Amino acid sequence: MLPLIRIALRNVVRYRRRSLIALSAVFLALFVMVCVRGFLNGVQSAIREGVIDGQTGAVQVHRKGFLAAMQGASLELDVPADDAFLSRIARAPHVTAVAPRILFGGMVNANDRTVFSLMSALDPVREAKVCPRRFDHVDQGALVGKSAPDGSDLTGALLRRIGARIGDRVAVLSNDRDGVLNAVEVGVAGSFPEAGLFAADKKVMMLPLGPSQELLRMPGRATEIAVAVDDLANVGATVAALRASLGDEYEVSSWHDVAPFLDDLISTQDAVLGMIVNTFLFMALLGIANTMLMSVRERTREIGTMMAVGVRRRQILALFLVEAAILGLAGGALGLGAGGALIHHWAGTGLHIKTPASSVPFLVHPFITPAFIARVFIVSTVGATLAALYPALRASRLRPVEALNTAA
Amino acid sequence: MAAREARNEVFVELRGITKDYQLGRTQVVALRGVDLSVRRGEFTVVMGPSGSGKSTLLNIIGCLDRPTAGSYHLDGIPVGGHDFDKLASVRNEKIGFIFQSFNLIPVLDVVENIEFPCLMRKRREPAASLRARVLEVAADVGLTPYLKHRPDELSGGQRQRVAIARALITRPELVLADEPTANLDSATSEQIIELMLKLNQEKGVTFLFSTHDPRVMHHARRVVHIADGRIVEAPAEEALAAPASG
Incomplete structure (x- = not known):
């Protein structure tokens, strides 16, 4: 596997411009995902704290x-x-x-x-x-x-x-x-x-x-x-x-019970966020798929050569999947890094948000959780790899003699 | 005596090989019932005009393509029923390829290109021993000063030497060369032919060429003529009667 990883890495560098475009797409998608998620975390937290610490308290006790x-x-x-x-x-x-x-x-x-x-x-x-x-x-x-x-x-x-x-x-x-x-x-x-x-x-x-x-x-x-x-x-x-x-004489309620609109608001926001980030991610993964398709087309003779010297189908498949994974990994790391840095900065300074319903701006401290970072990182890498599955399968199913006779 | 017998063994045996394929709406018959035997240690040239079926013949012998009909035994084994991966193993272990356009992997340097087929094997040779053999083969083909060069930093002749070294590193019993001097100047072509002859004579590697180059034909001990997908003349190697030294 190591020689294939070496070749995959060098191919990513070799096709610099194309790799850069695919990498930028993943970078942008993850940057947006992290920033939007971080900002929304901050807003949701501020709203939740505003309601719990400003009105309801975490728990309430009433007569039944x-x-x-x-x-x-x-x-x-x-x-x-x-x-x-x-x-x-x-x-x-x-x-x-x-x-x-x-x-x-x-x-x-x-x-x-x-x-x-x-x-x-x-x-x-x-x-x-x-x-x-x-x-x-x-x-x-x-x-x-x-x-x-x-x-x-x-x-x-x-x-x-x-x-x-x-x-x-x-x-x-x-x-x-x-x-x-x-x-x-x-x-x-x-x-x-x-x-x-x-x-x-x-x-x-x-x-x-x-x-x-x-x-x-x-x-x-x-x-x-x-x-x-x-x-x-x-x-x-x-x-x-x-x-x-x-x-039984008393009823004990959590803030979820006394302010159910908060959970509704948060889940609605999360659903909208999910649609936005999934669209971004989908576009980025389309970019990866396109990059890998172009790569397979341009390197058909190289694939034929590899097959001629004894490289097996699954090794060809692995080569292109590894290349896509590298793009997903690198773009993901850069997007998470840049988005994470911006969120970290905002977390320190805070953002004053003013809503039409309030005459007083509230301070939002955006944040992202390690679990979210890990999930996004895995999704981008696995997603990029899966996006390359079709091009990689096409490459691995080429007939050696036809691949070798393709014009370079 | 044993070496002499080994050299006389038939390594490639084609019987009634036919290959046809569809080109648009036209059915093209590339080979029509070809019979050919190649013995170990031969230095054979397949010649014929363009479209005569030379490359198709080499592709079938190299397990890169399958015949439509006929039987093919390589080293006594019928390879017609092998699946893709089995054929890949056969190519990796028994056959070396030299292409007209060199076909090196552009992102690998000379050493990495030469060792590449060995790294793709299921059972890998220890790294130190493989590296030693790579350096030895590179020295044999005169590439020692260029070990860290990438293909785009080499001349055409140097690239073909890398291709020859890559073909030899797996210790193949047969090297197939499709127009190996077509993209080289006269002086370089002469050097490449001399190199392959030397490897044939000193290491007993079986070479099978397709070429138009008269200098290659001049050195060949057996010339197989092919026209319209049929072998029209396939004399046995003269050298078999008086084997080359080594």
């Missing part, structure tokens, strides 16, 4: 039936928010933090203007541990509960609608668990840009848990316990342990 009834009267389906219950959850494997929340609808009033709002009542200290990115976008004033125990954050749009400013006092109105309308006064501590395309996203308010429990008449209670884990790969184990530990 809460998720199904969330659009309705969800305050009745509450859970304890005392230290004993929170500690019980915190003892589950891989749990790093827990944070009680109450999600409810209400109205916010100031200057004789009243606007419906979606309220999130939070324990700011615990929430920062479970969803450290929740307060990232507060760009004016202070965080919930930081400057004052009742300090709240509202979207800029909500503040404008009620004509309030940071430092003002606003009234929050809502029905309590028994349906009685109550009100509580809180301070405006800060504001954050409205995200999303929908009106609901523009009417969001975050307020401390204590005043909210007073407003809703549910002291020591919450509607949701958000849980952080040490590694998202351990979510399944934590969910299983919590289900066993808390029993």
Whole structure:
């Protein structure tokens, strides 16, 4: 096999221009594959982290039936928010933090203007541990509960609608668990840009848990316990342990359950990416097949000579397959190297991406995994070899006498 | 005495060989019932006009092509039923080829071209012993100063010497040469013929040529005339009656 590899290598160098074209096609395909995959990994990771670290947490604990009834009267389906219950959850494997929340609808009033709002009542200290990115976008004033125990954050749009400013006092109105309308006064501590395309996203308010429990008449209670884990790969184990530990009275959900659109989004993106990169790869492999066909045509007499001196069919086959594999290997290595270097650079600097749905750009750190590199490398090499199968078979099936009589 | 007997053994035996093939819509009959025997140690020339069937005859003897009808025994073995790989082994072990256009492998240097047929064998010779033989054969054909040269760095005569060395490295019992001097100038042709004669006489290698070159015919001890796919005259080698030394 070694003499054939030597000949194959030298032929790749000998037909420099043709090899360069085939090599460039593989290089380009793999460069695009790595860059697109790396970029998409970064985007998907940023979206996932944005949702998990900024909104949902990795795991959520609710009273049984809460998720199904969330659009309705969800305050009745509450859970304890005392230290004993929170500690019980915190003892589950891989749990790093827990944070009680109450999600409810209400109205916010100031200057004789009243606007419906979606309220999130939070324990700011615990929430920062479970969803450290929740307060990232507060760009004016202070965080919930930081400057004052009742300090709240509202979207800029909500503040404008009620004509309030940071430092003002606003009234929050809502029905309590028994349906009685109550009100509580809180301070405006800060504001954050409205995200999303929908009106609901523009009417969001975050307020401390204590005043909210007073407003809703549910002291020591919450509607949701958000849980952080040490590694998202351990979510399944934590969910299983919590289900066993808390029993049927509660429902324990992973971020996959509470934000299923994330999995859909990622799989749609992956499908589109797959189509793009497979098209690129297919074109590159067509280039290899064409290169090898031309090579067989030009070297027909050389093949005849080899057959005349006793080279067997499978050795001729191997010669052309090895040549194609070298092109796939070299083009693949170069494409992976260049793409990998660019991704490595972007991973360090980060890319600021701004989407139409968000007024705040998010930082993407592209990355590729060793498994992806290995898979792509194998696919390019094996693909190039398979692409050369037809030309190689043609070469190996030549009749020696006809091959020798072909014009050089 | 044993050497004399060995030299007299029939190595190539063709009986009733016919070869026809389709050329477009025309059925071409290249050989029509050819009978020919070649003994070991002969230095034989096949001559005839263009299209007479010389190359077809050599291709069949060299196991590069199959006859349409007739029987072919090489070294006493009928090779007609051999498959491609078996024929490749026969070519590799028993036959050396010298082509009009040299047919060297362009990406290999002189040493690599010479040793190439041996490297393609199933059972390979130890590298050191093969390299020693390559250097010896290269010296025999006067290529020692050019061992690291690629074919495109050699003259026509030097390339044909490489082809001869490649044909000899497998220690073949028969060397087939199709117009070996056609692409060479007179002086180089003379040197190449002298070289092949020397190898025939000193090493007892059987040579079978097709050529138009009168100088080759002048040196031949047996000339086989072929016309319209038939052997018209195939005298036995004069030298067999008075064998060459060596």
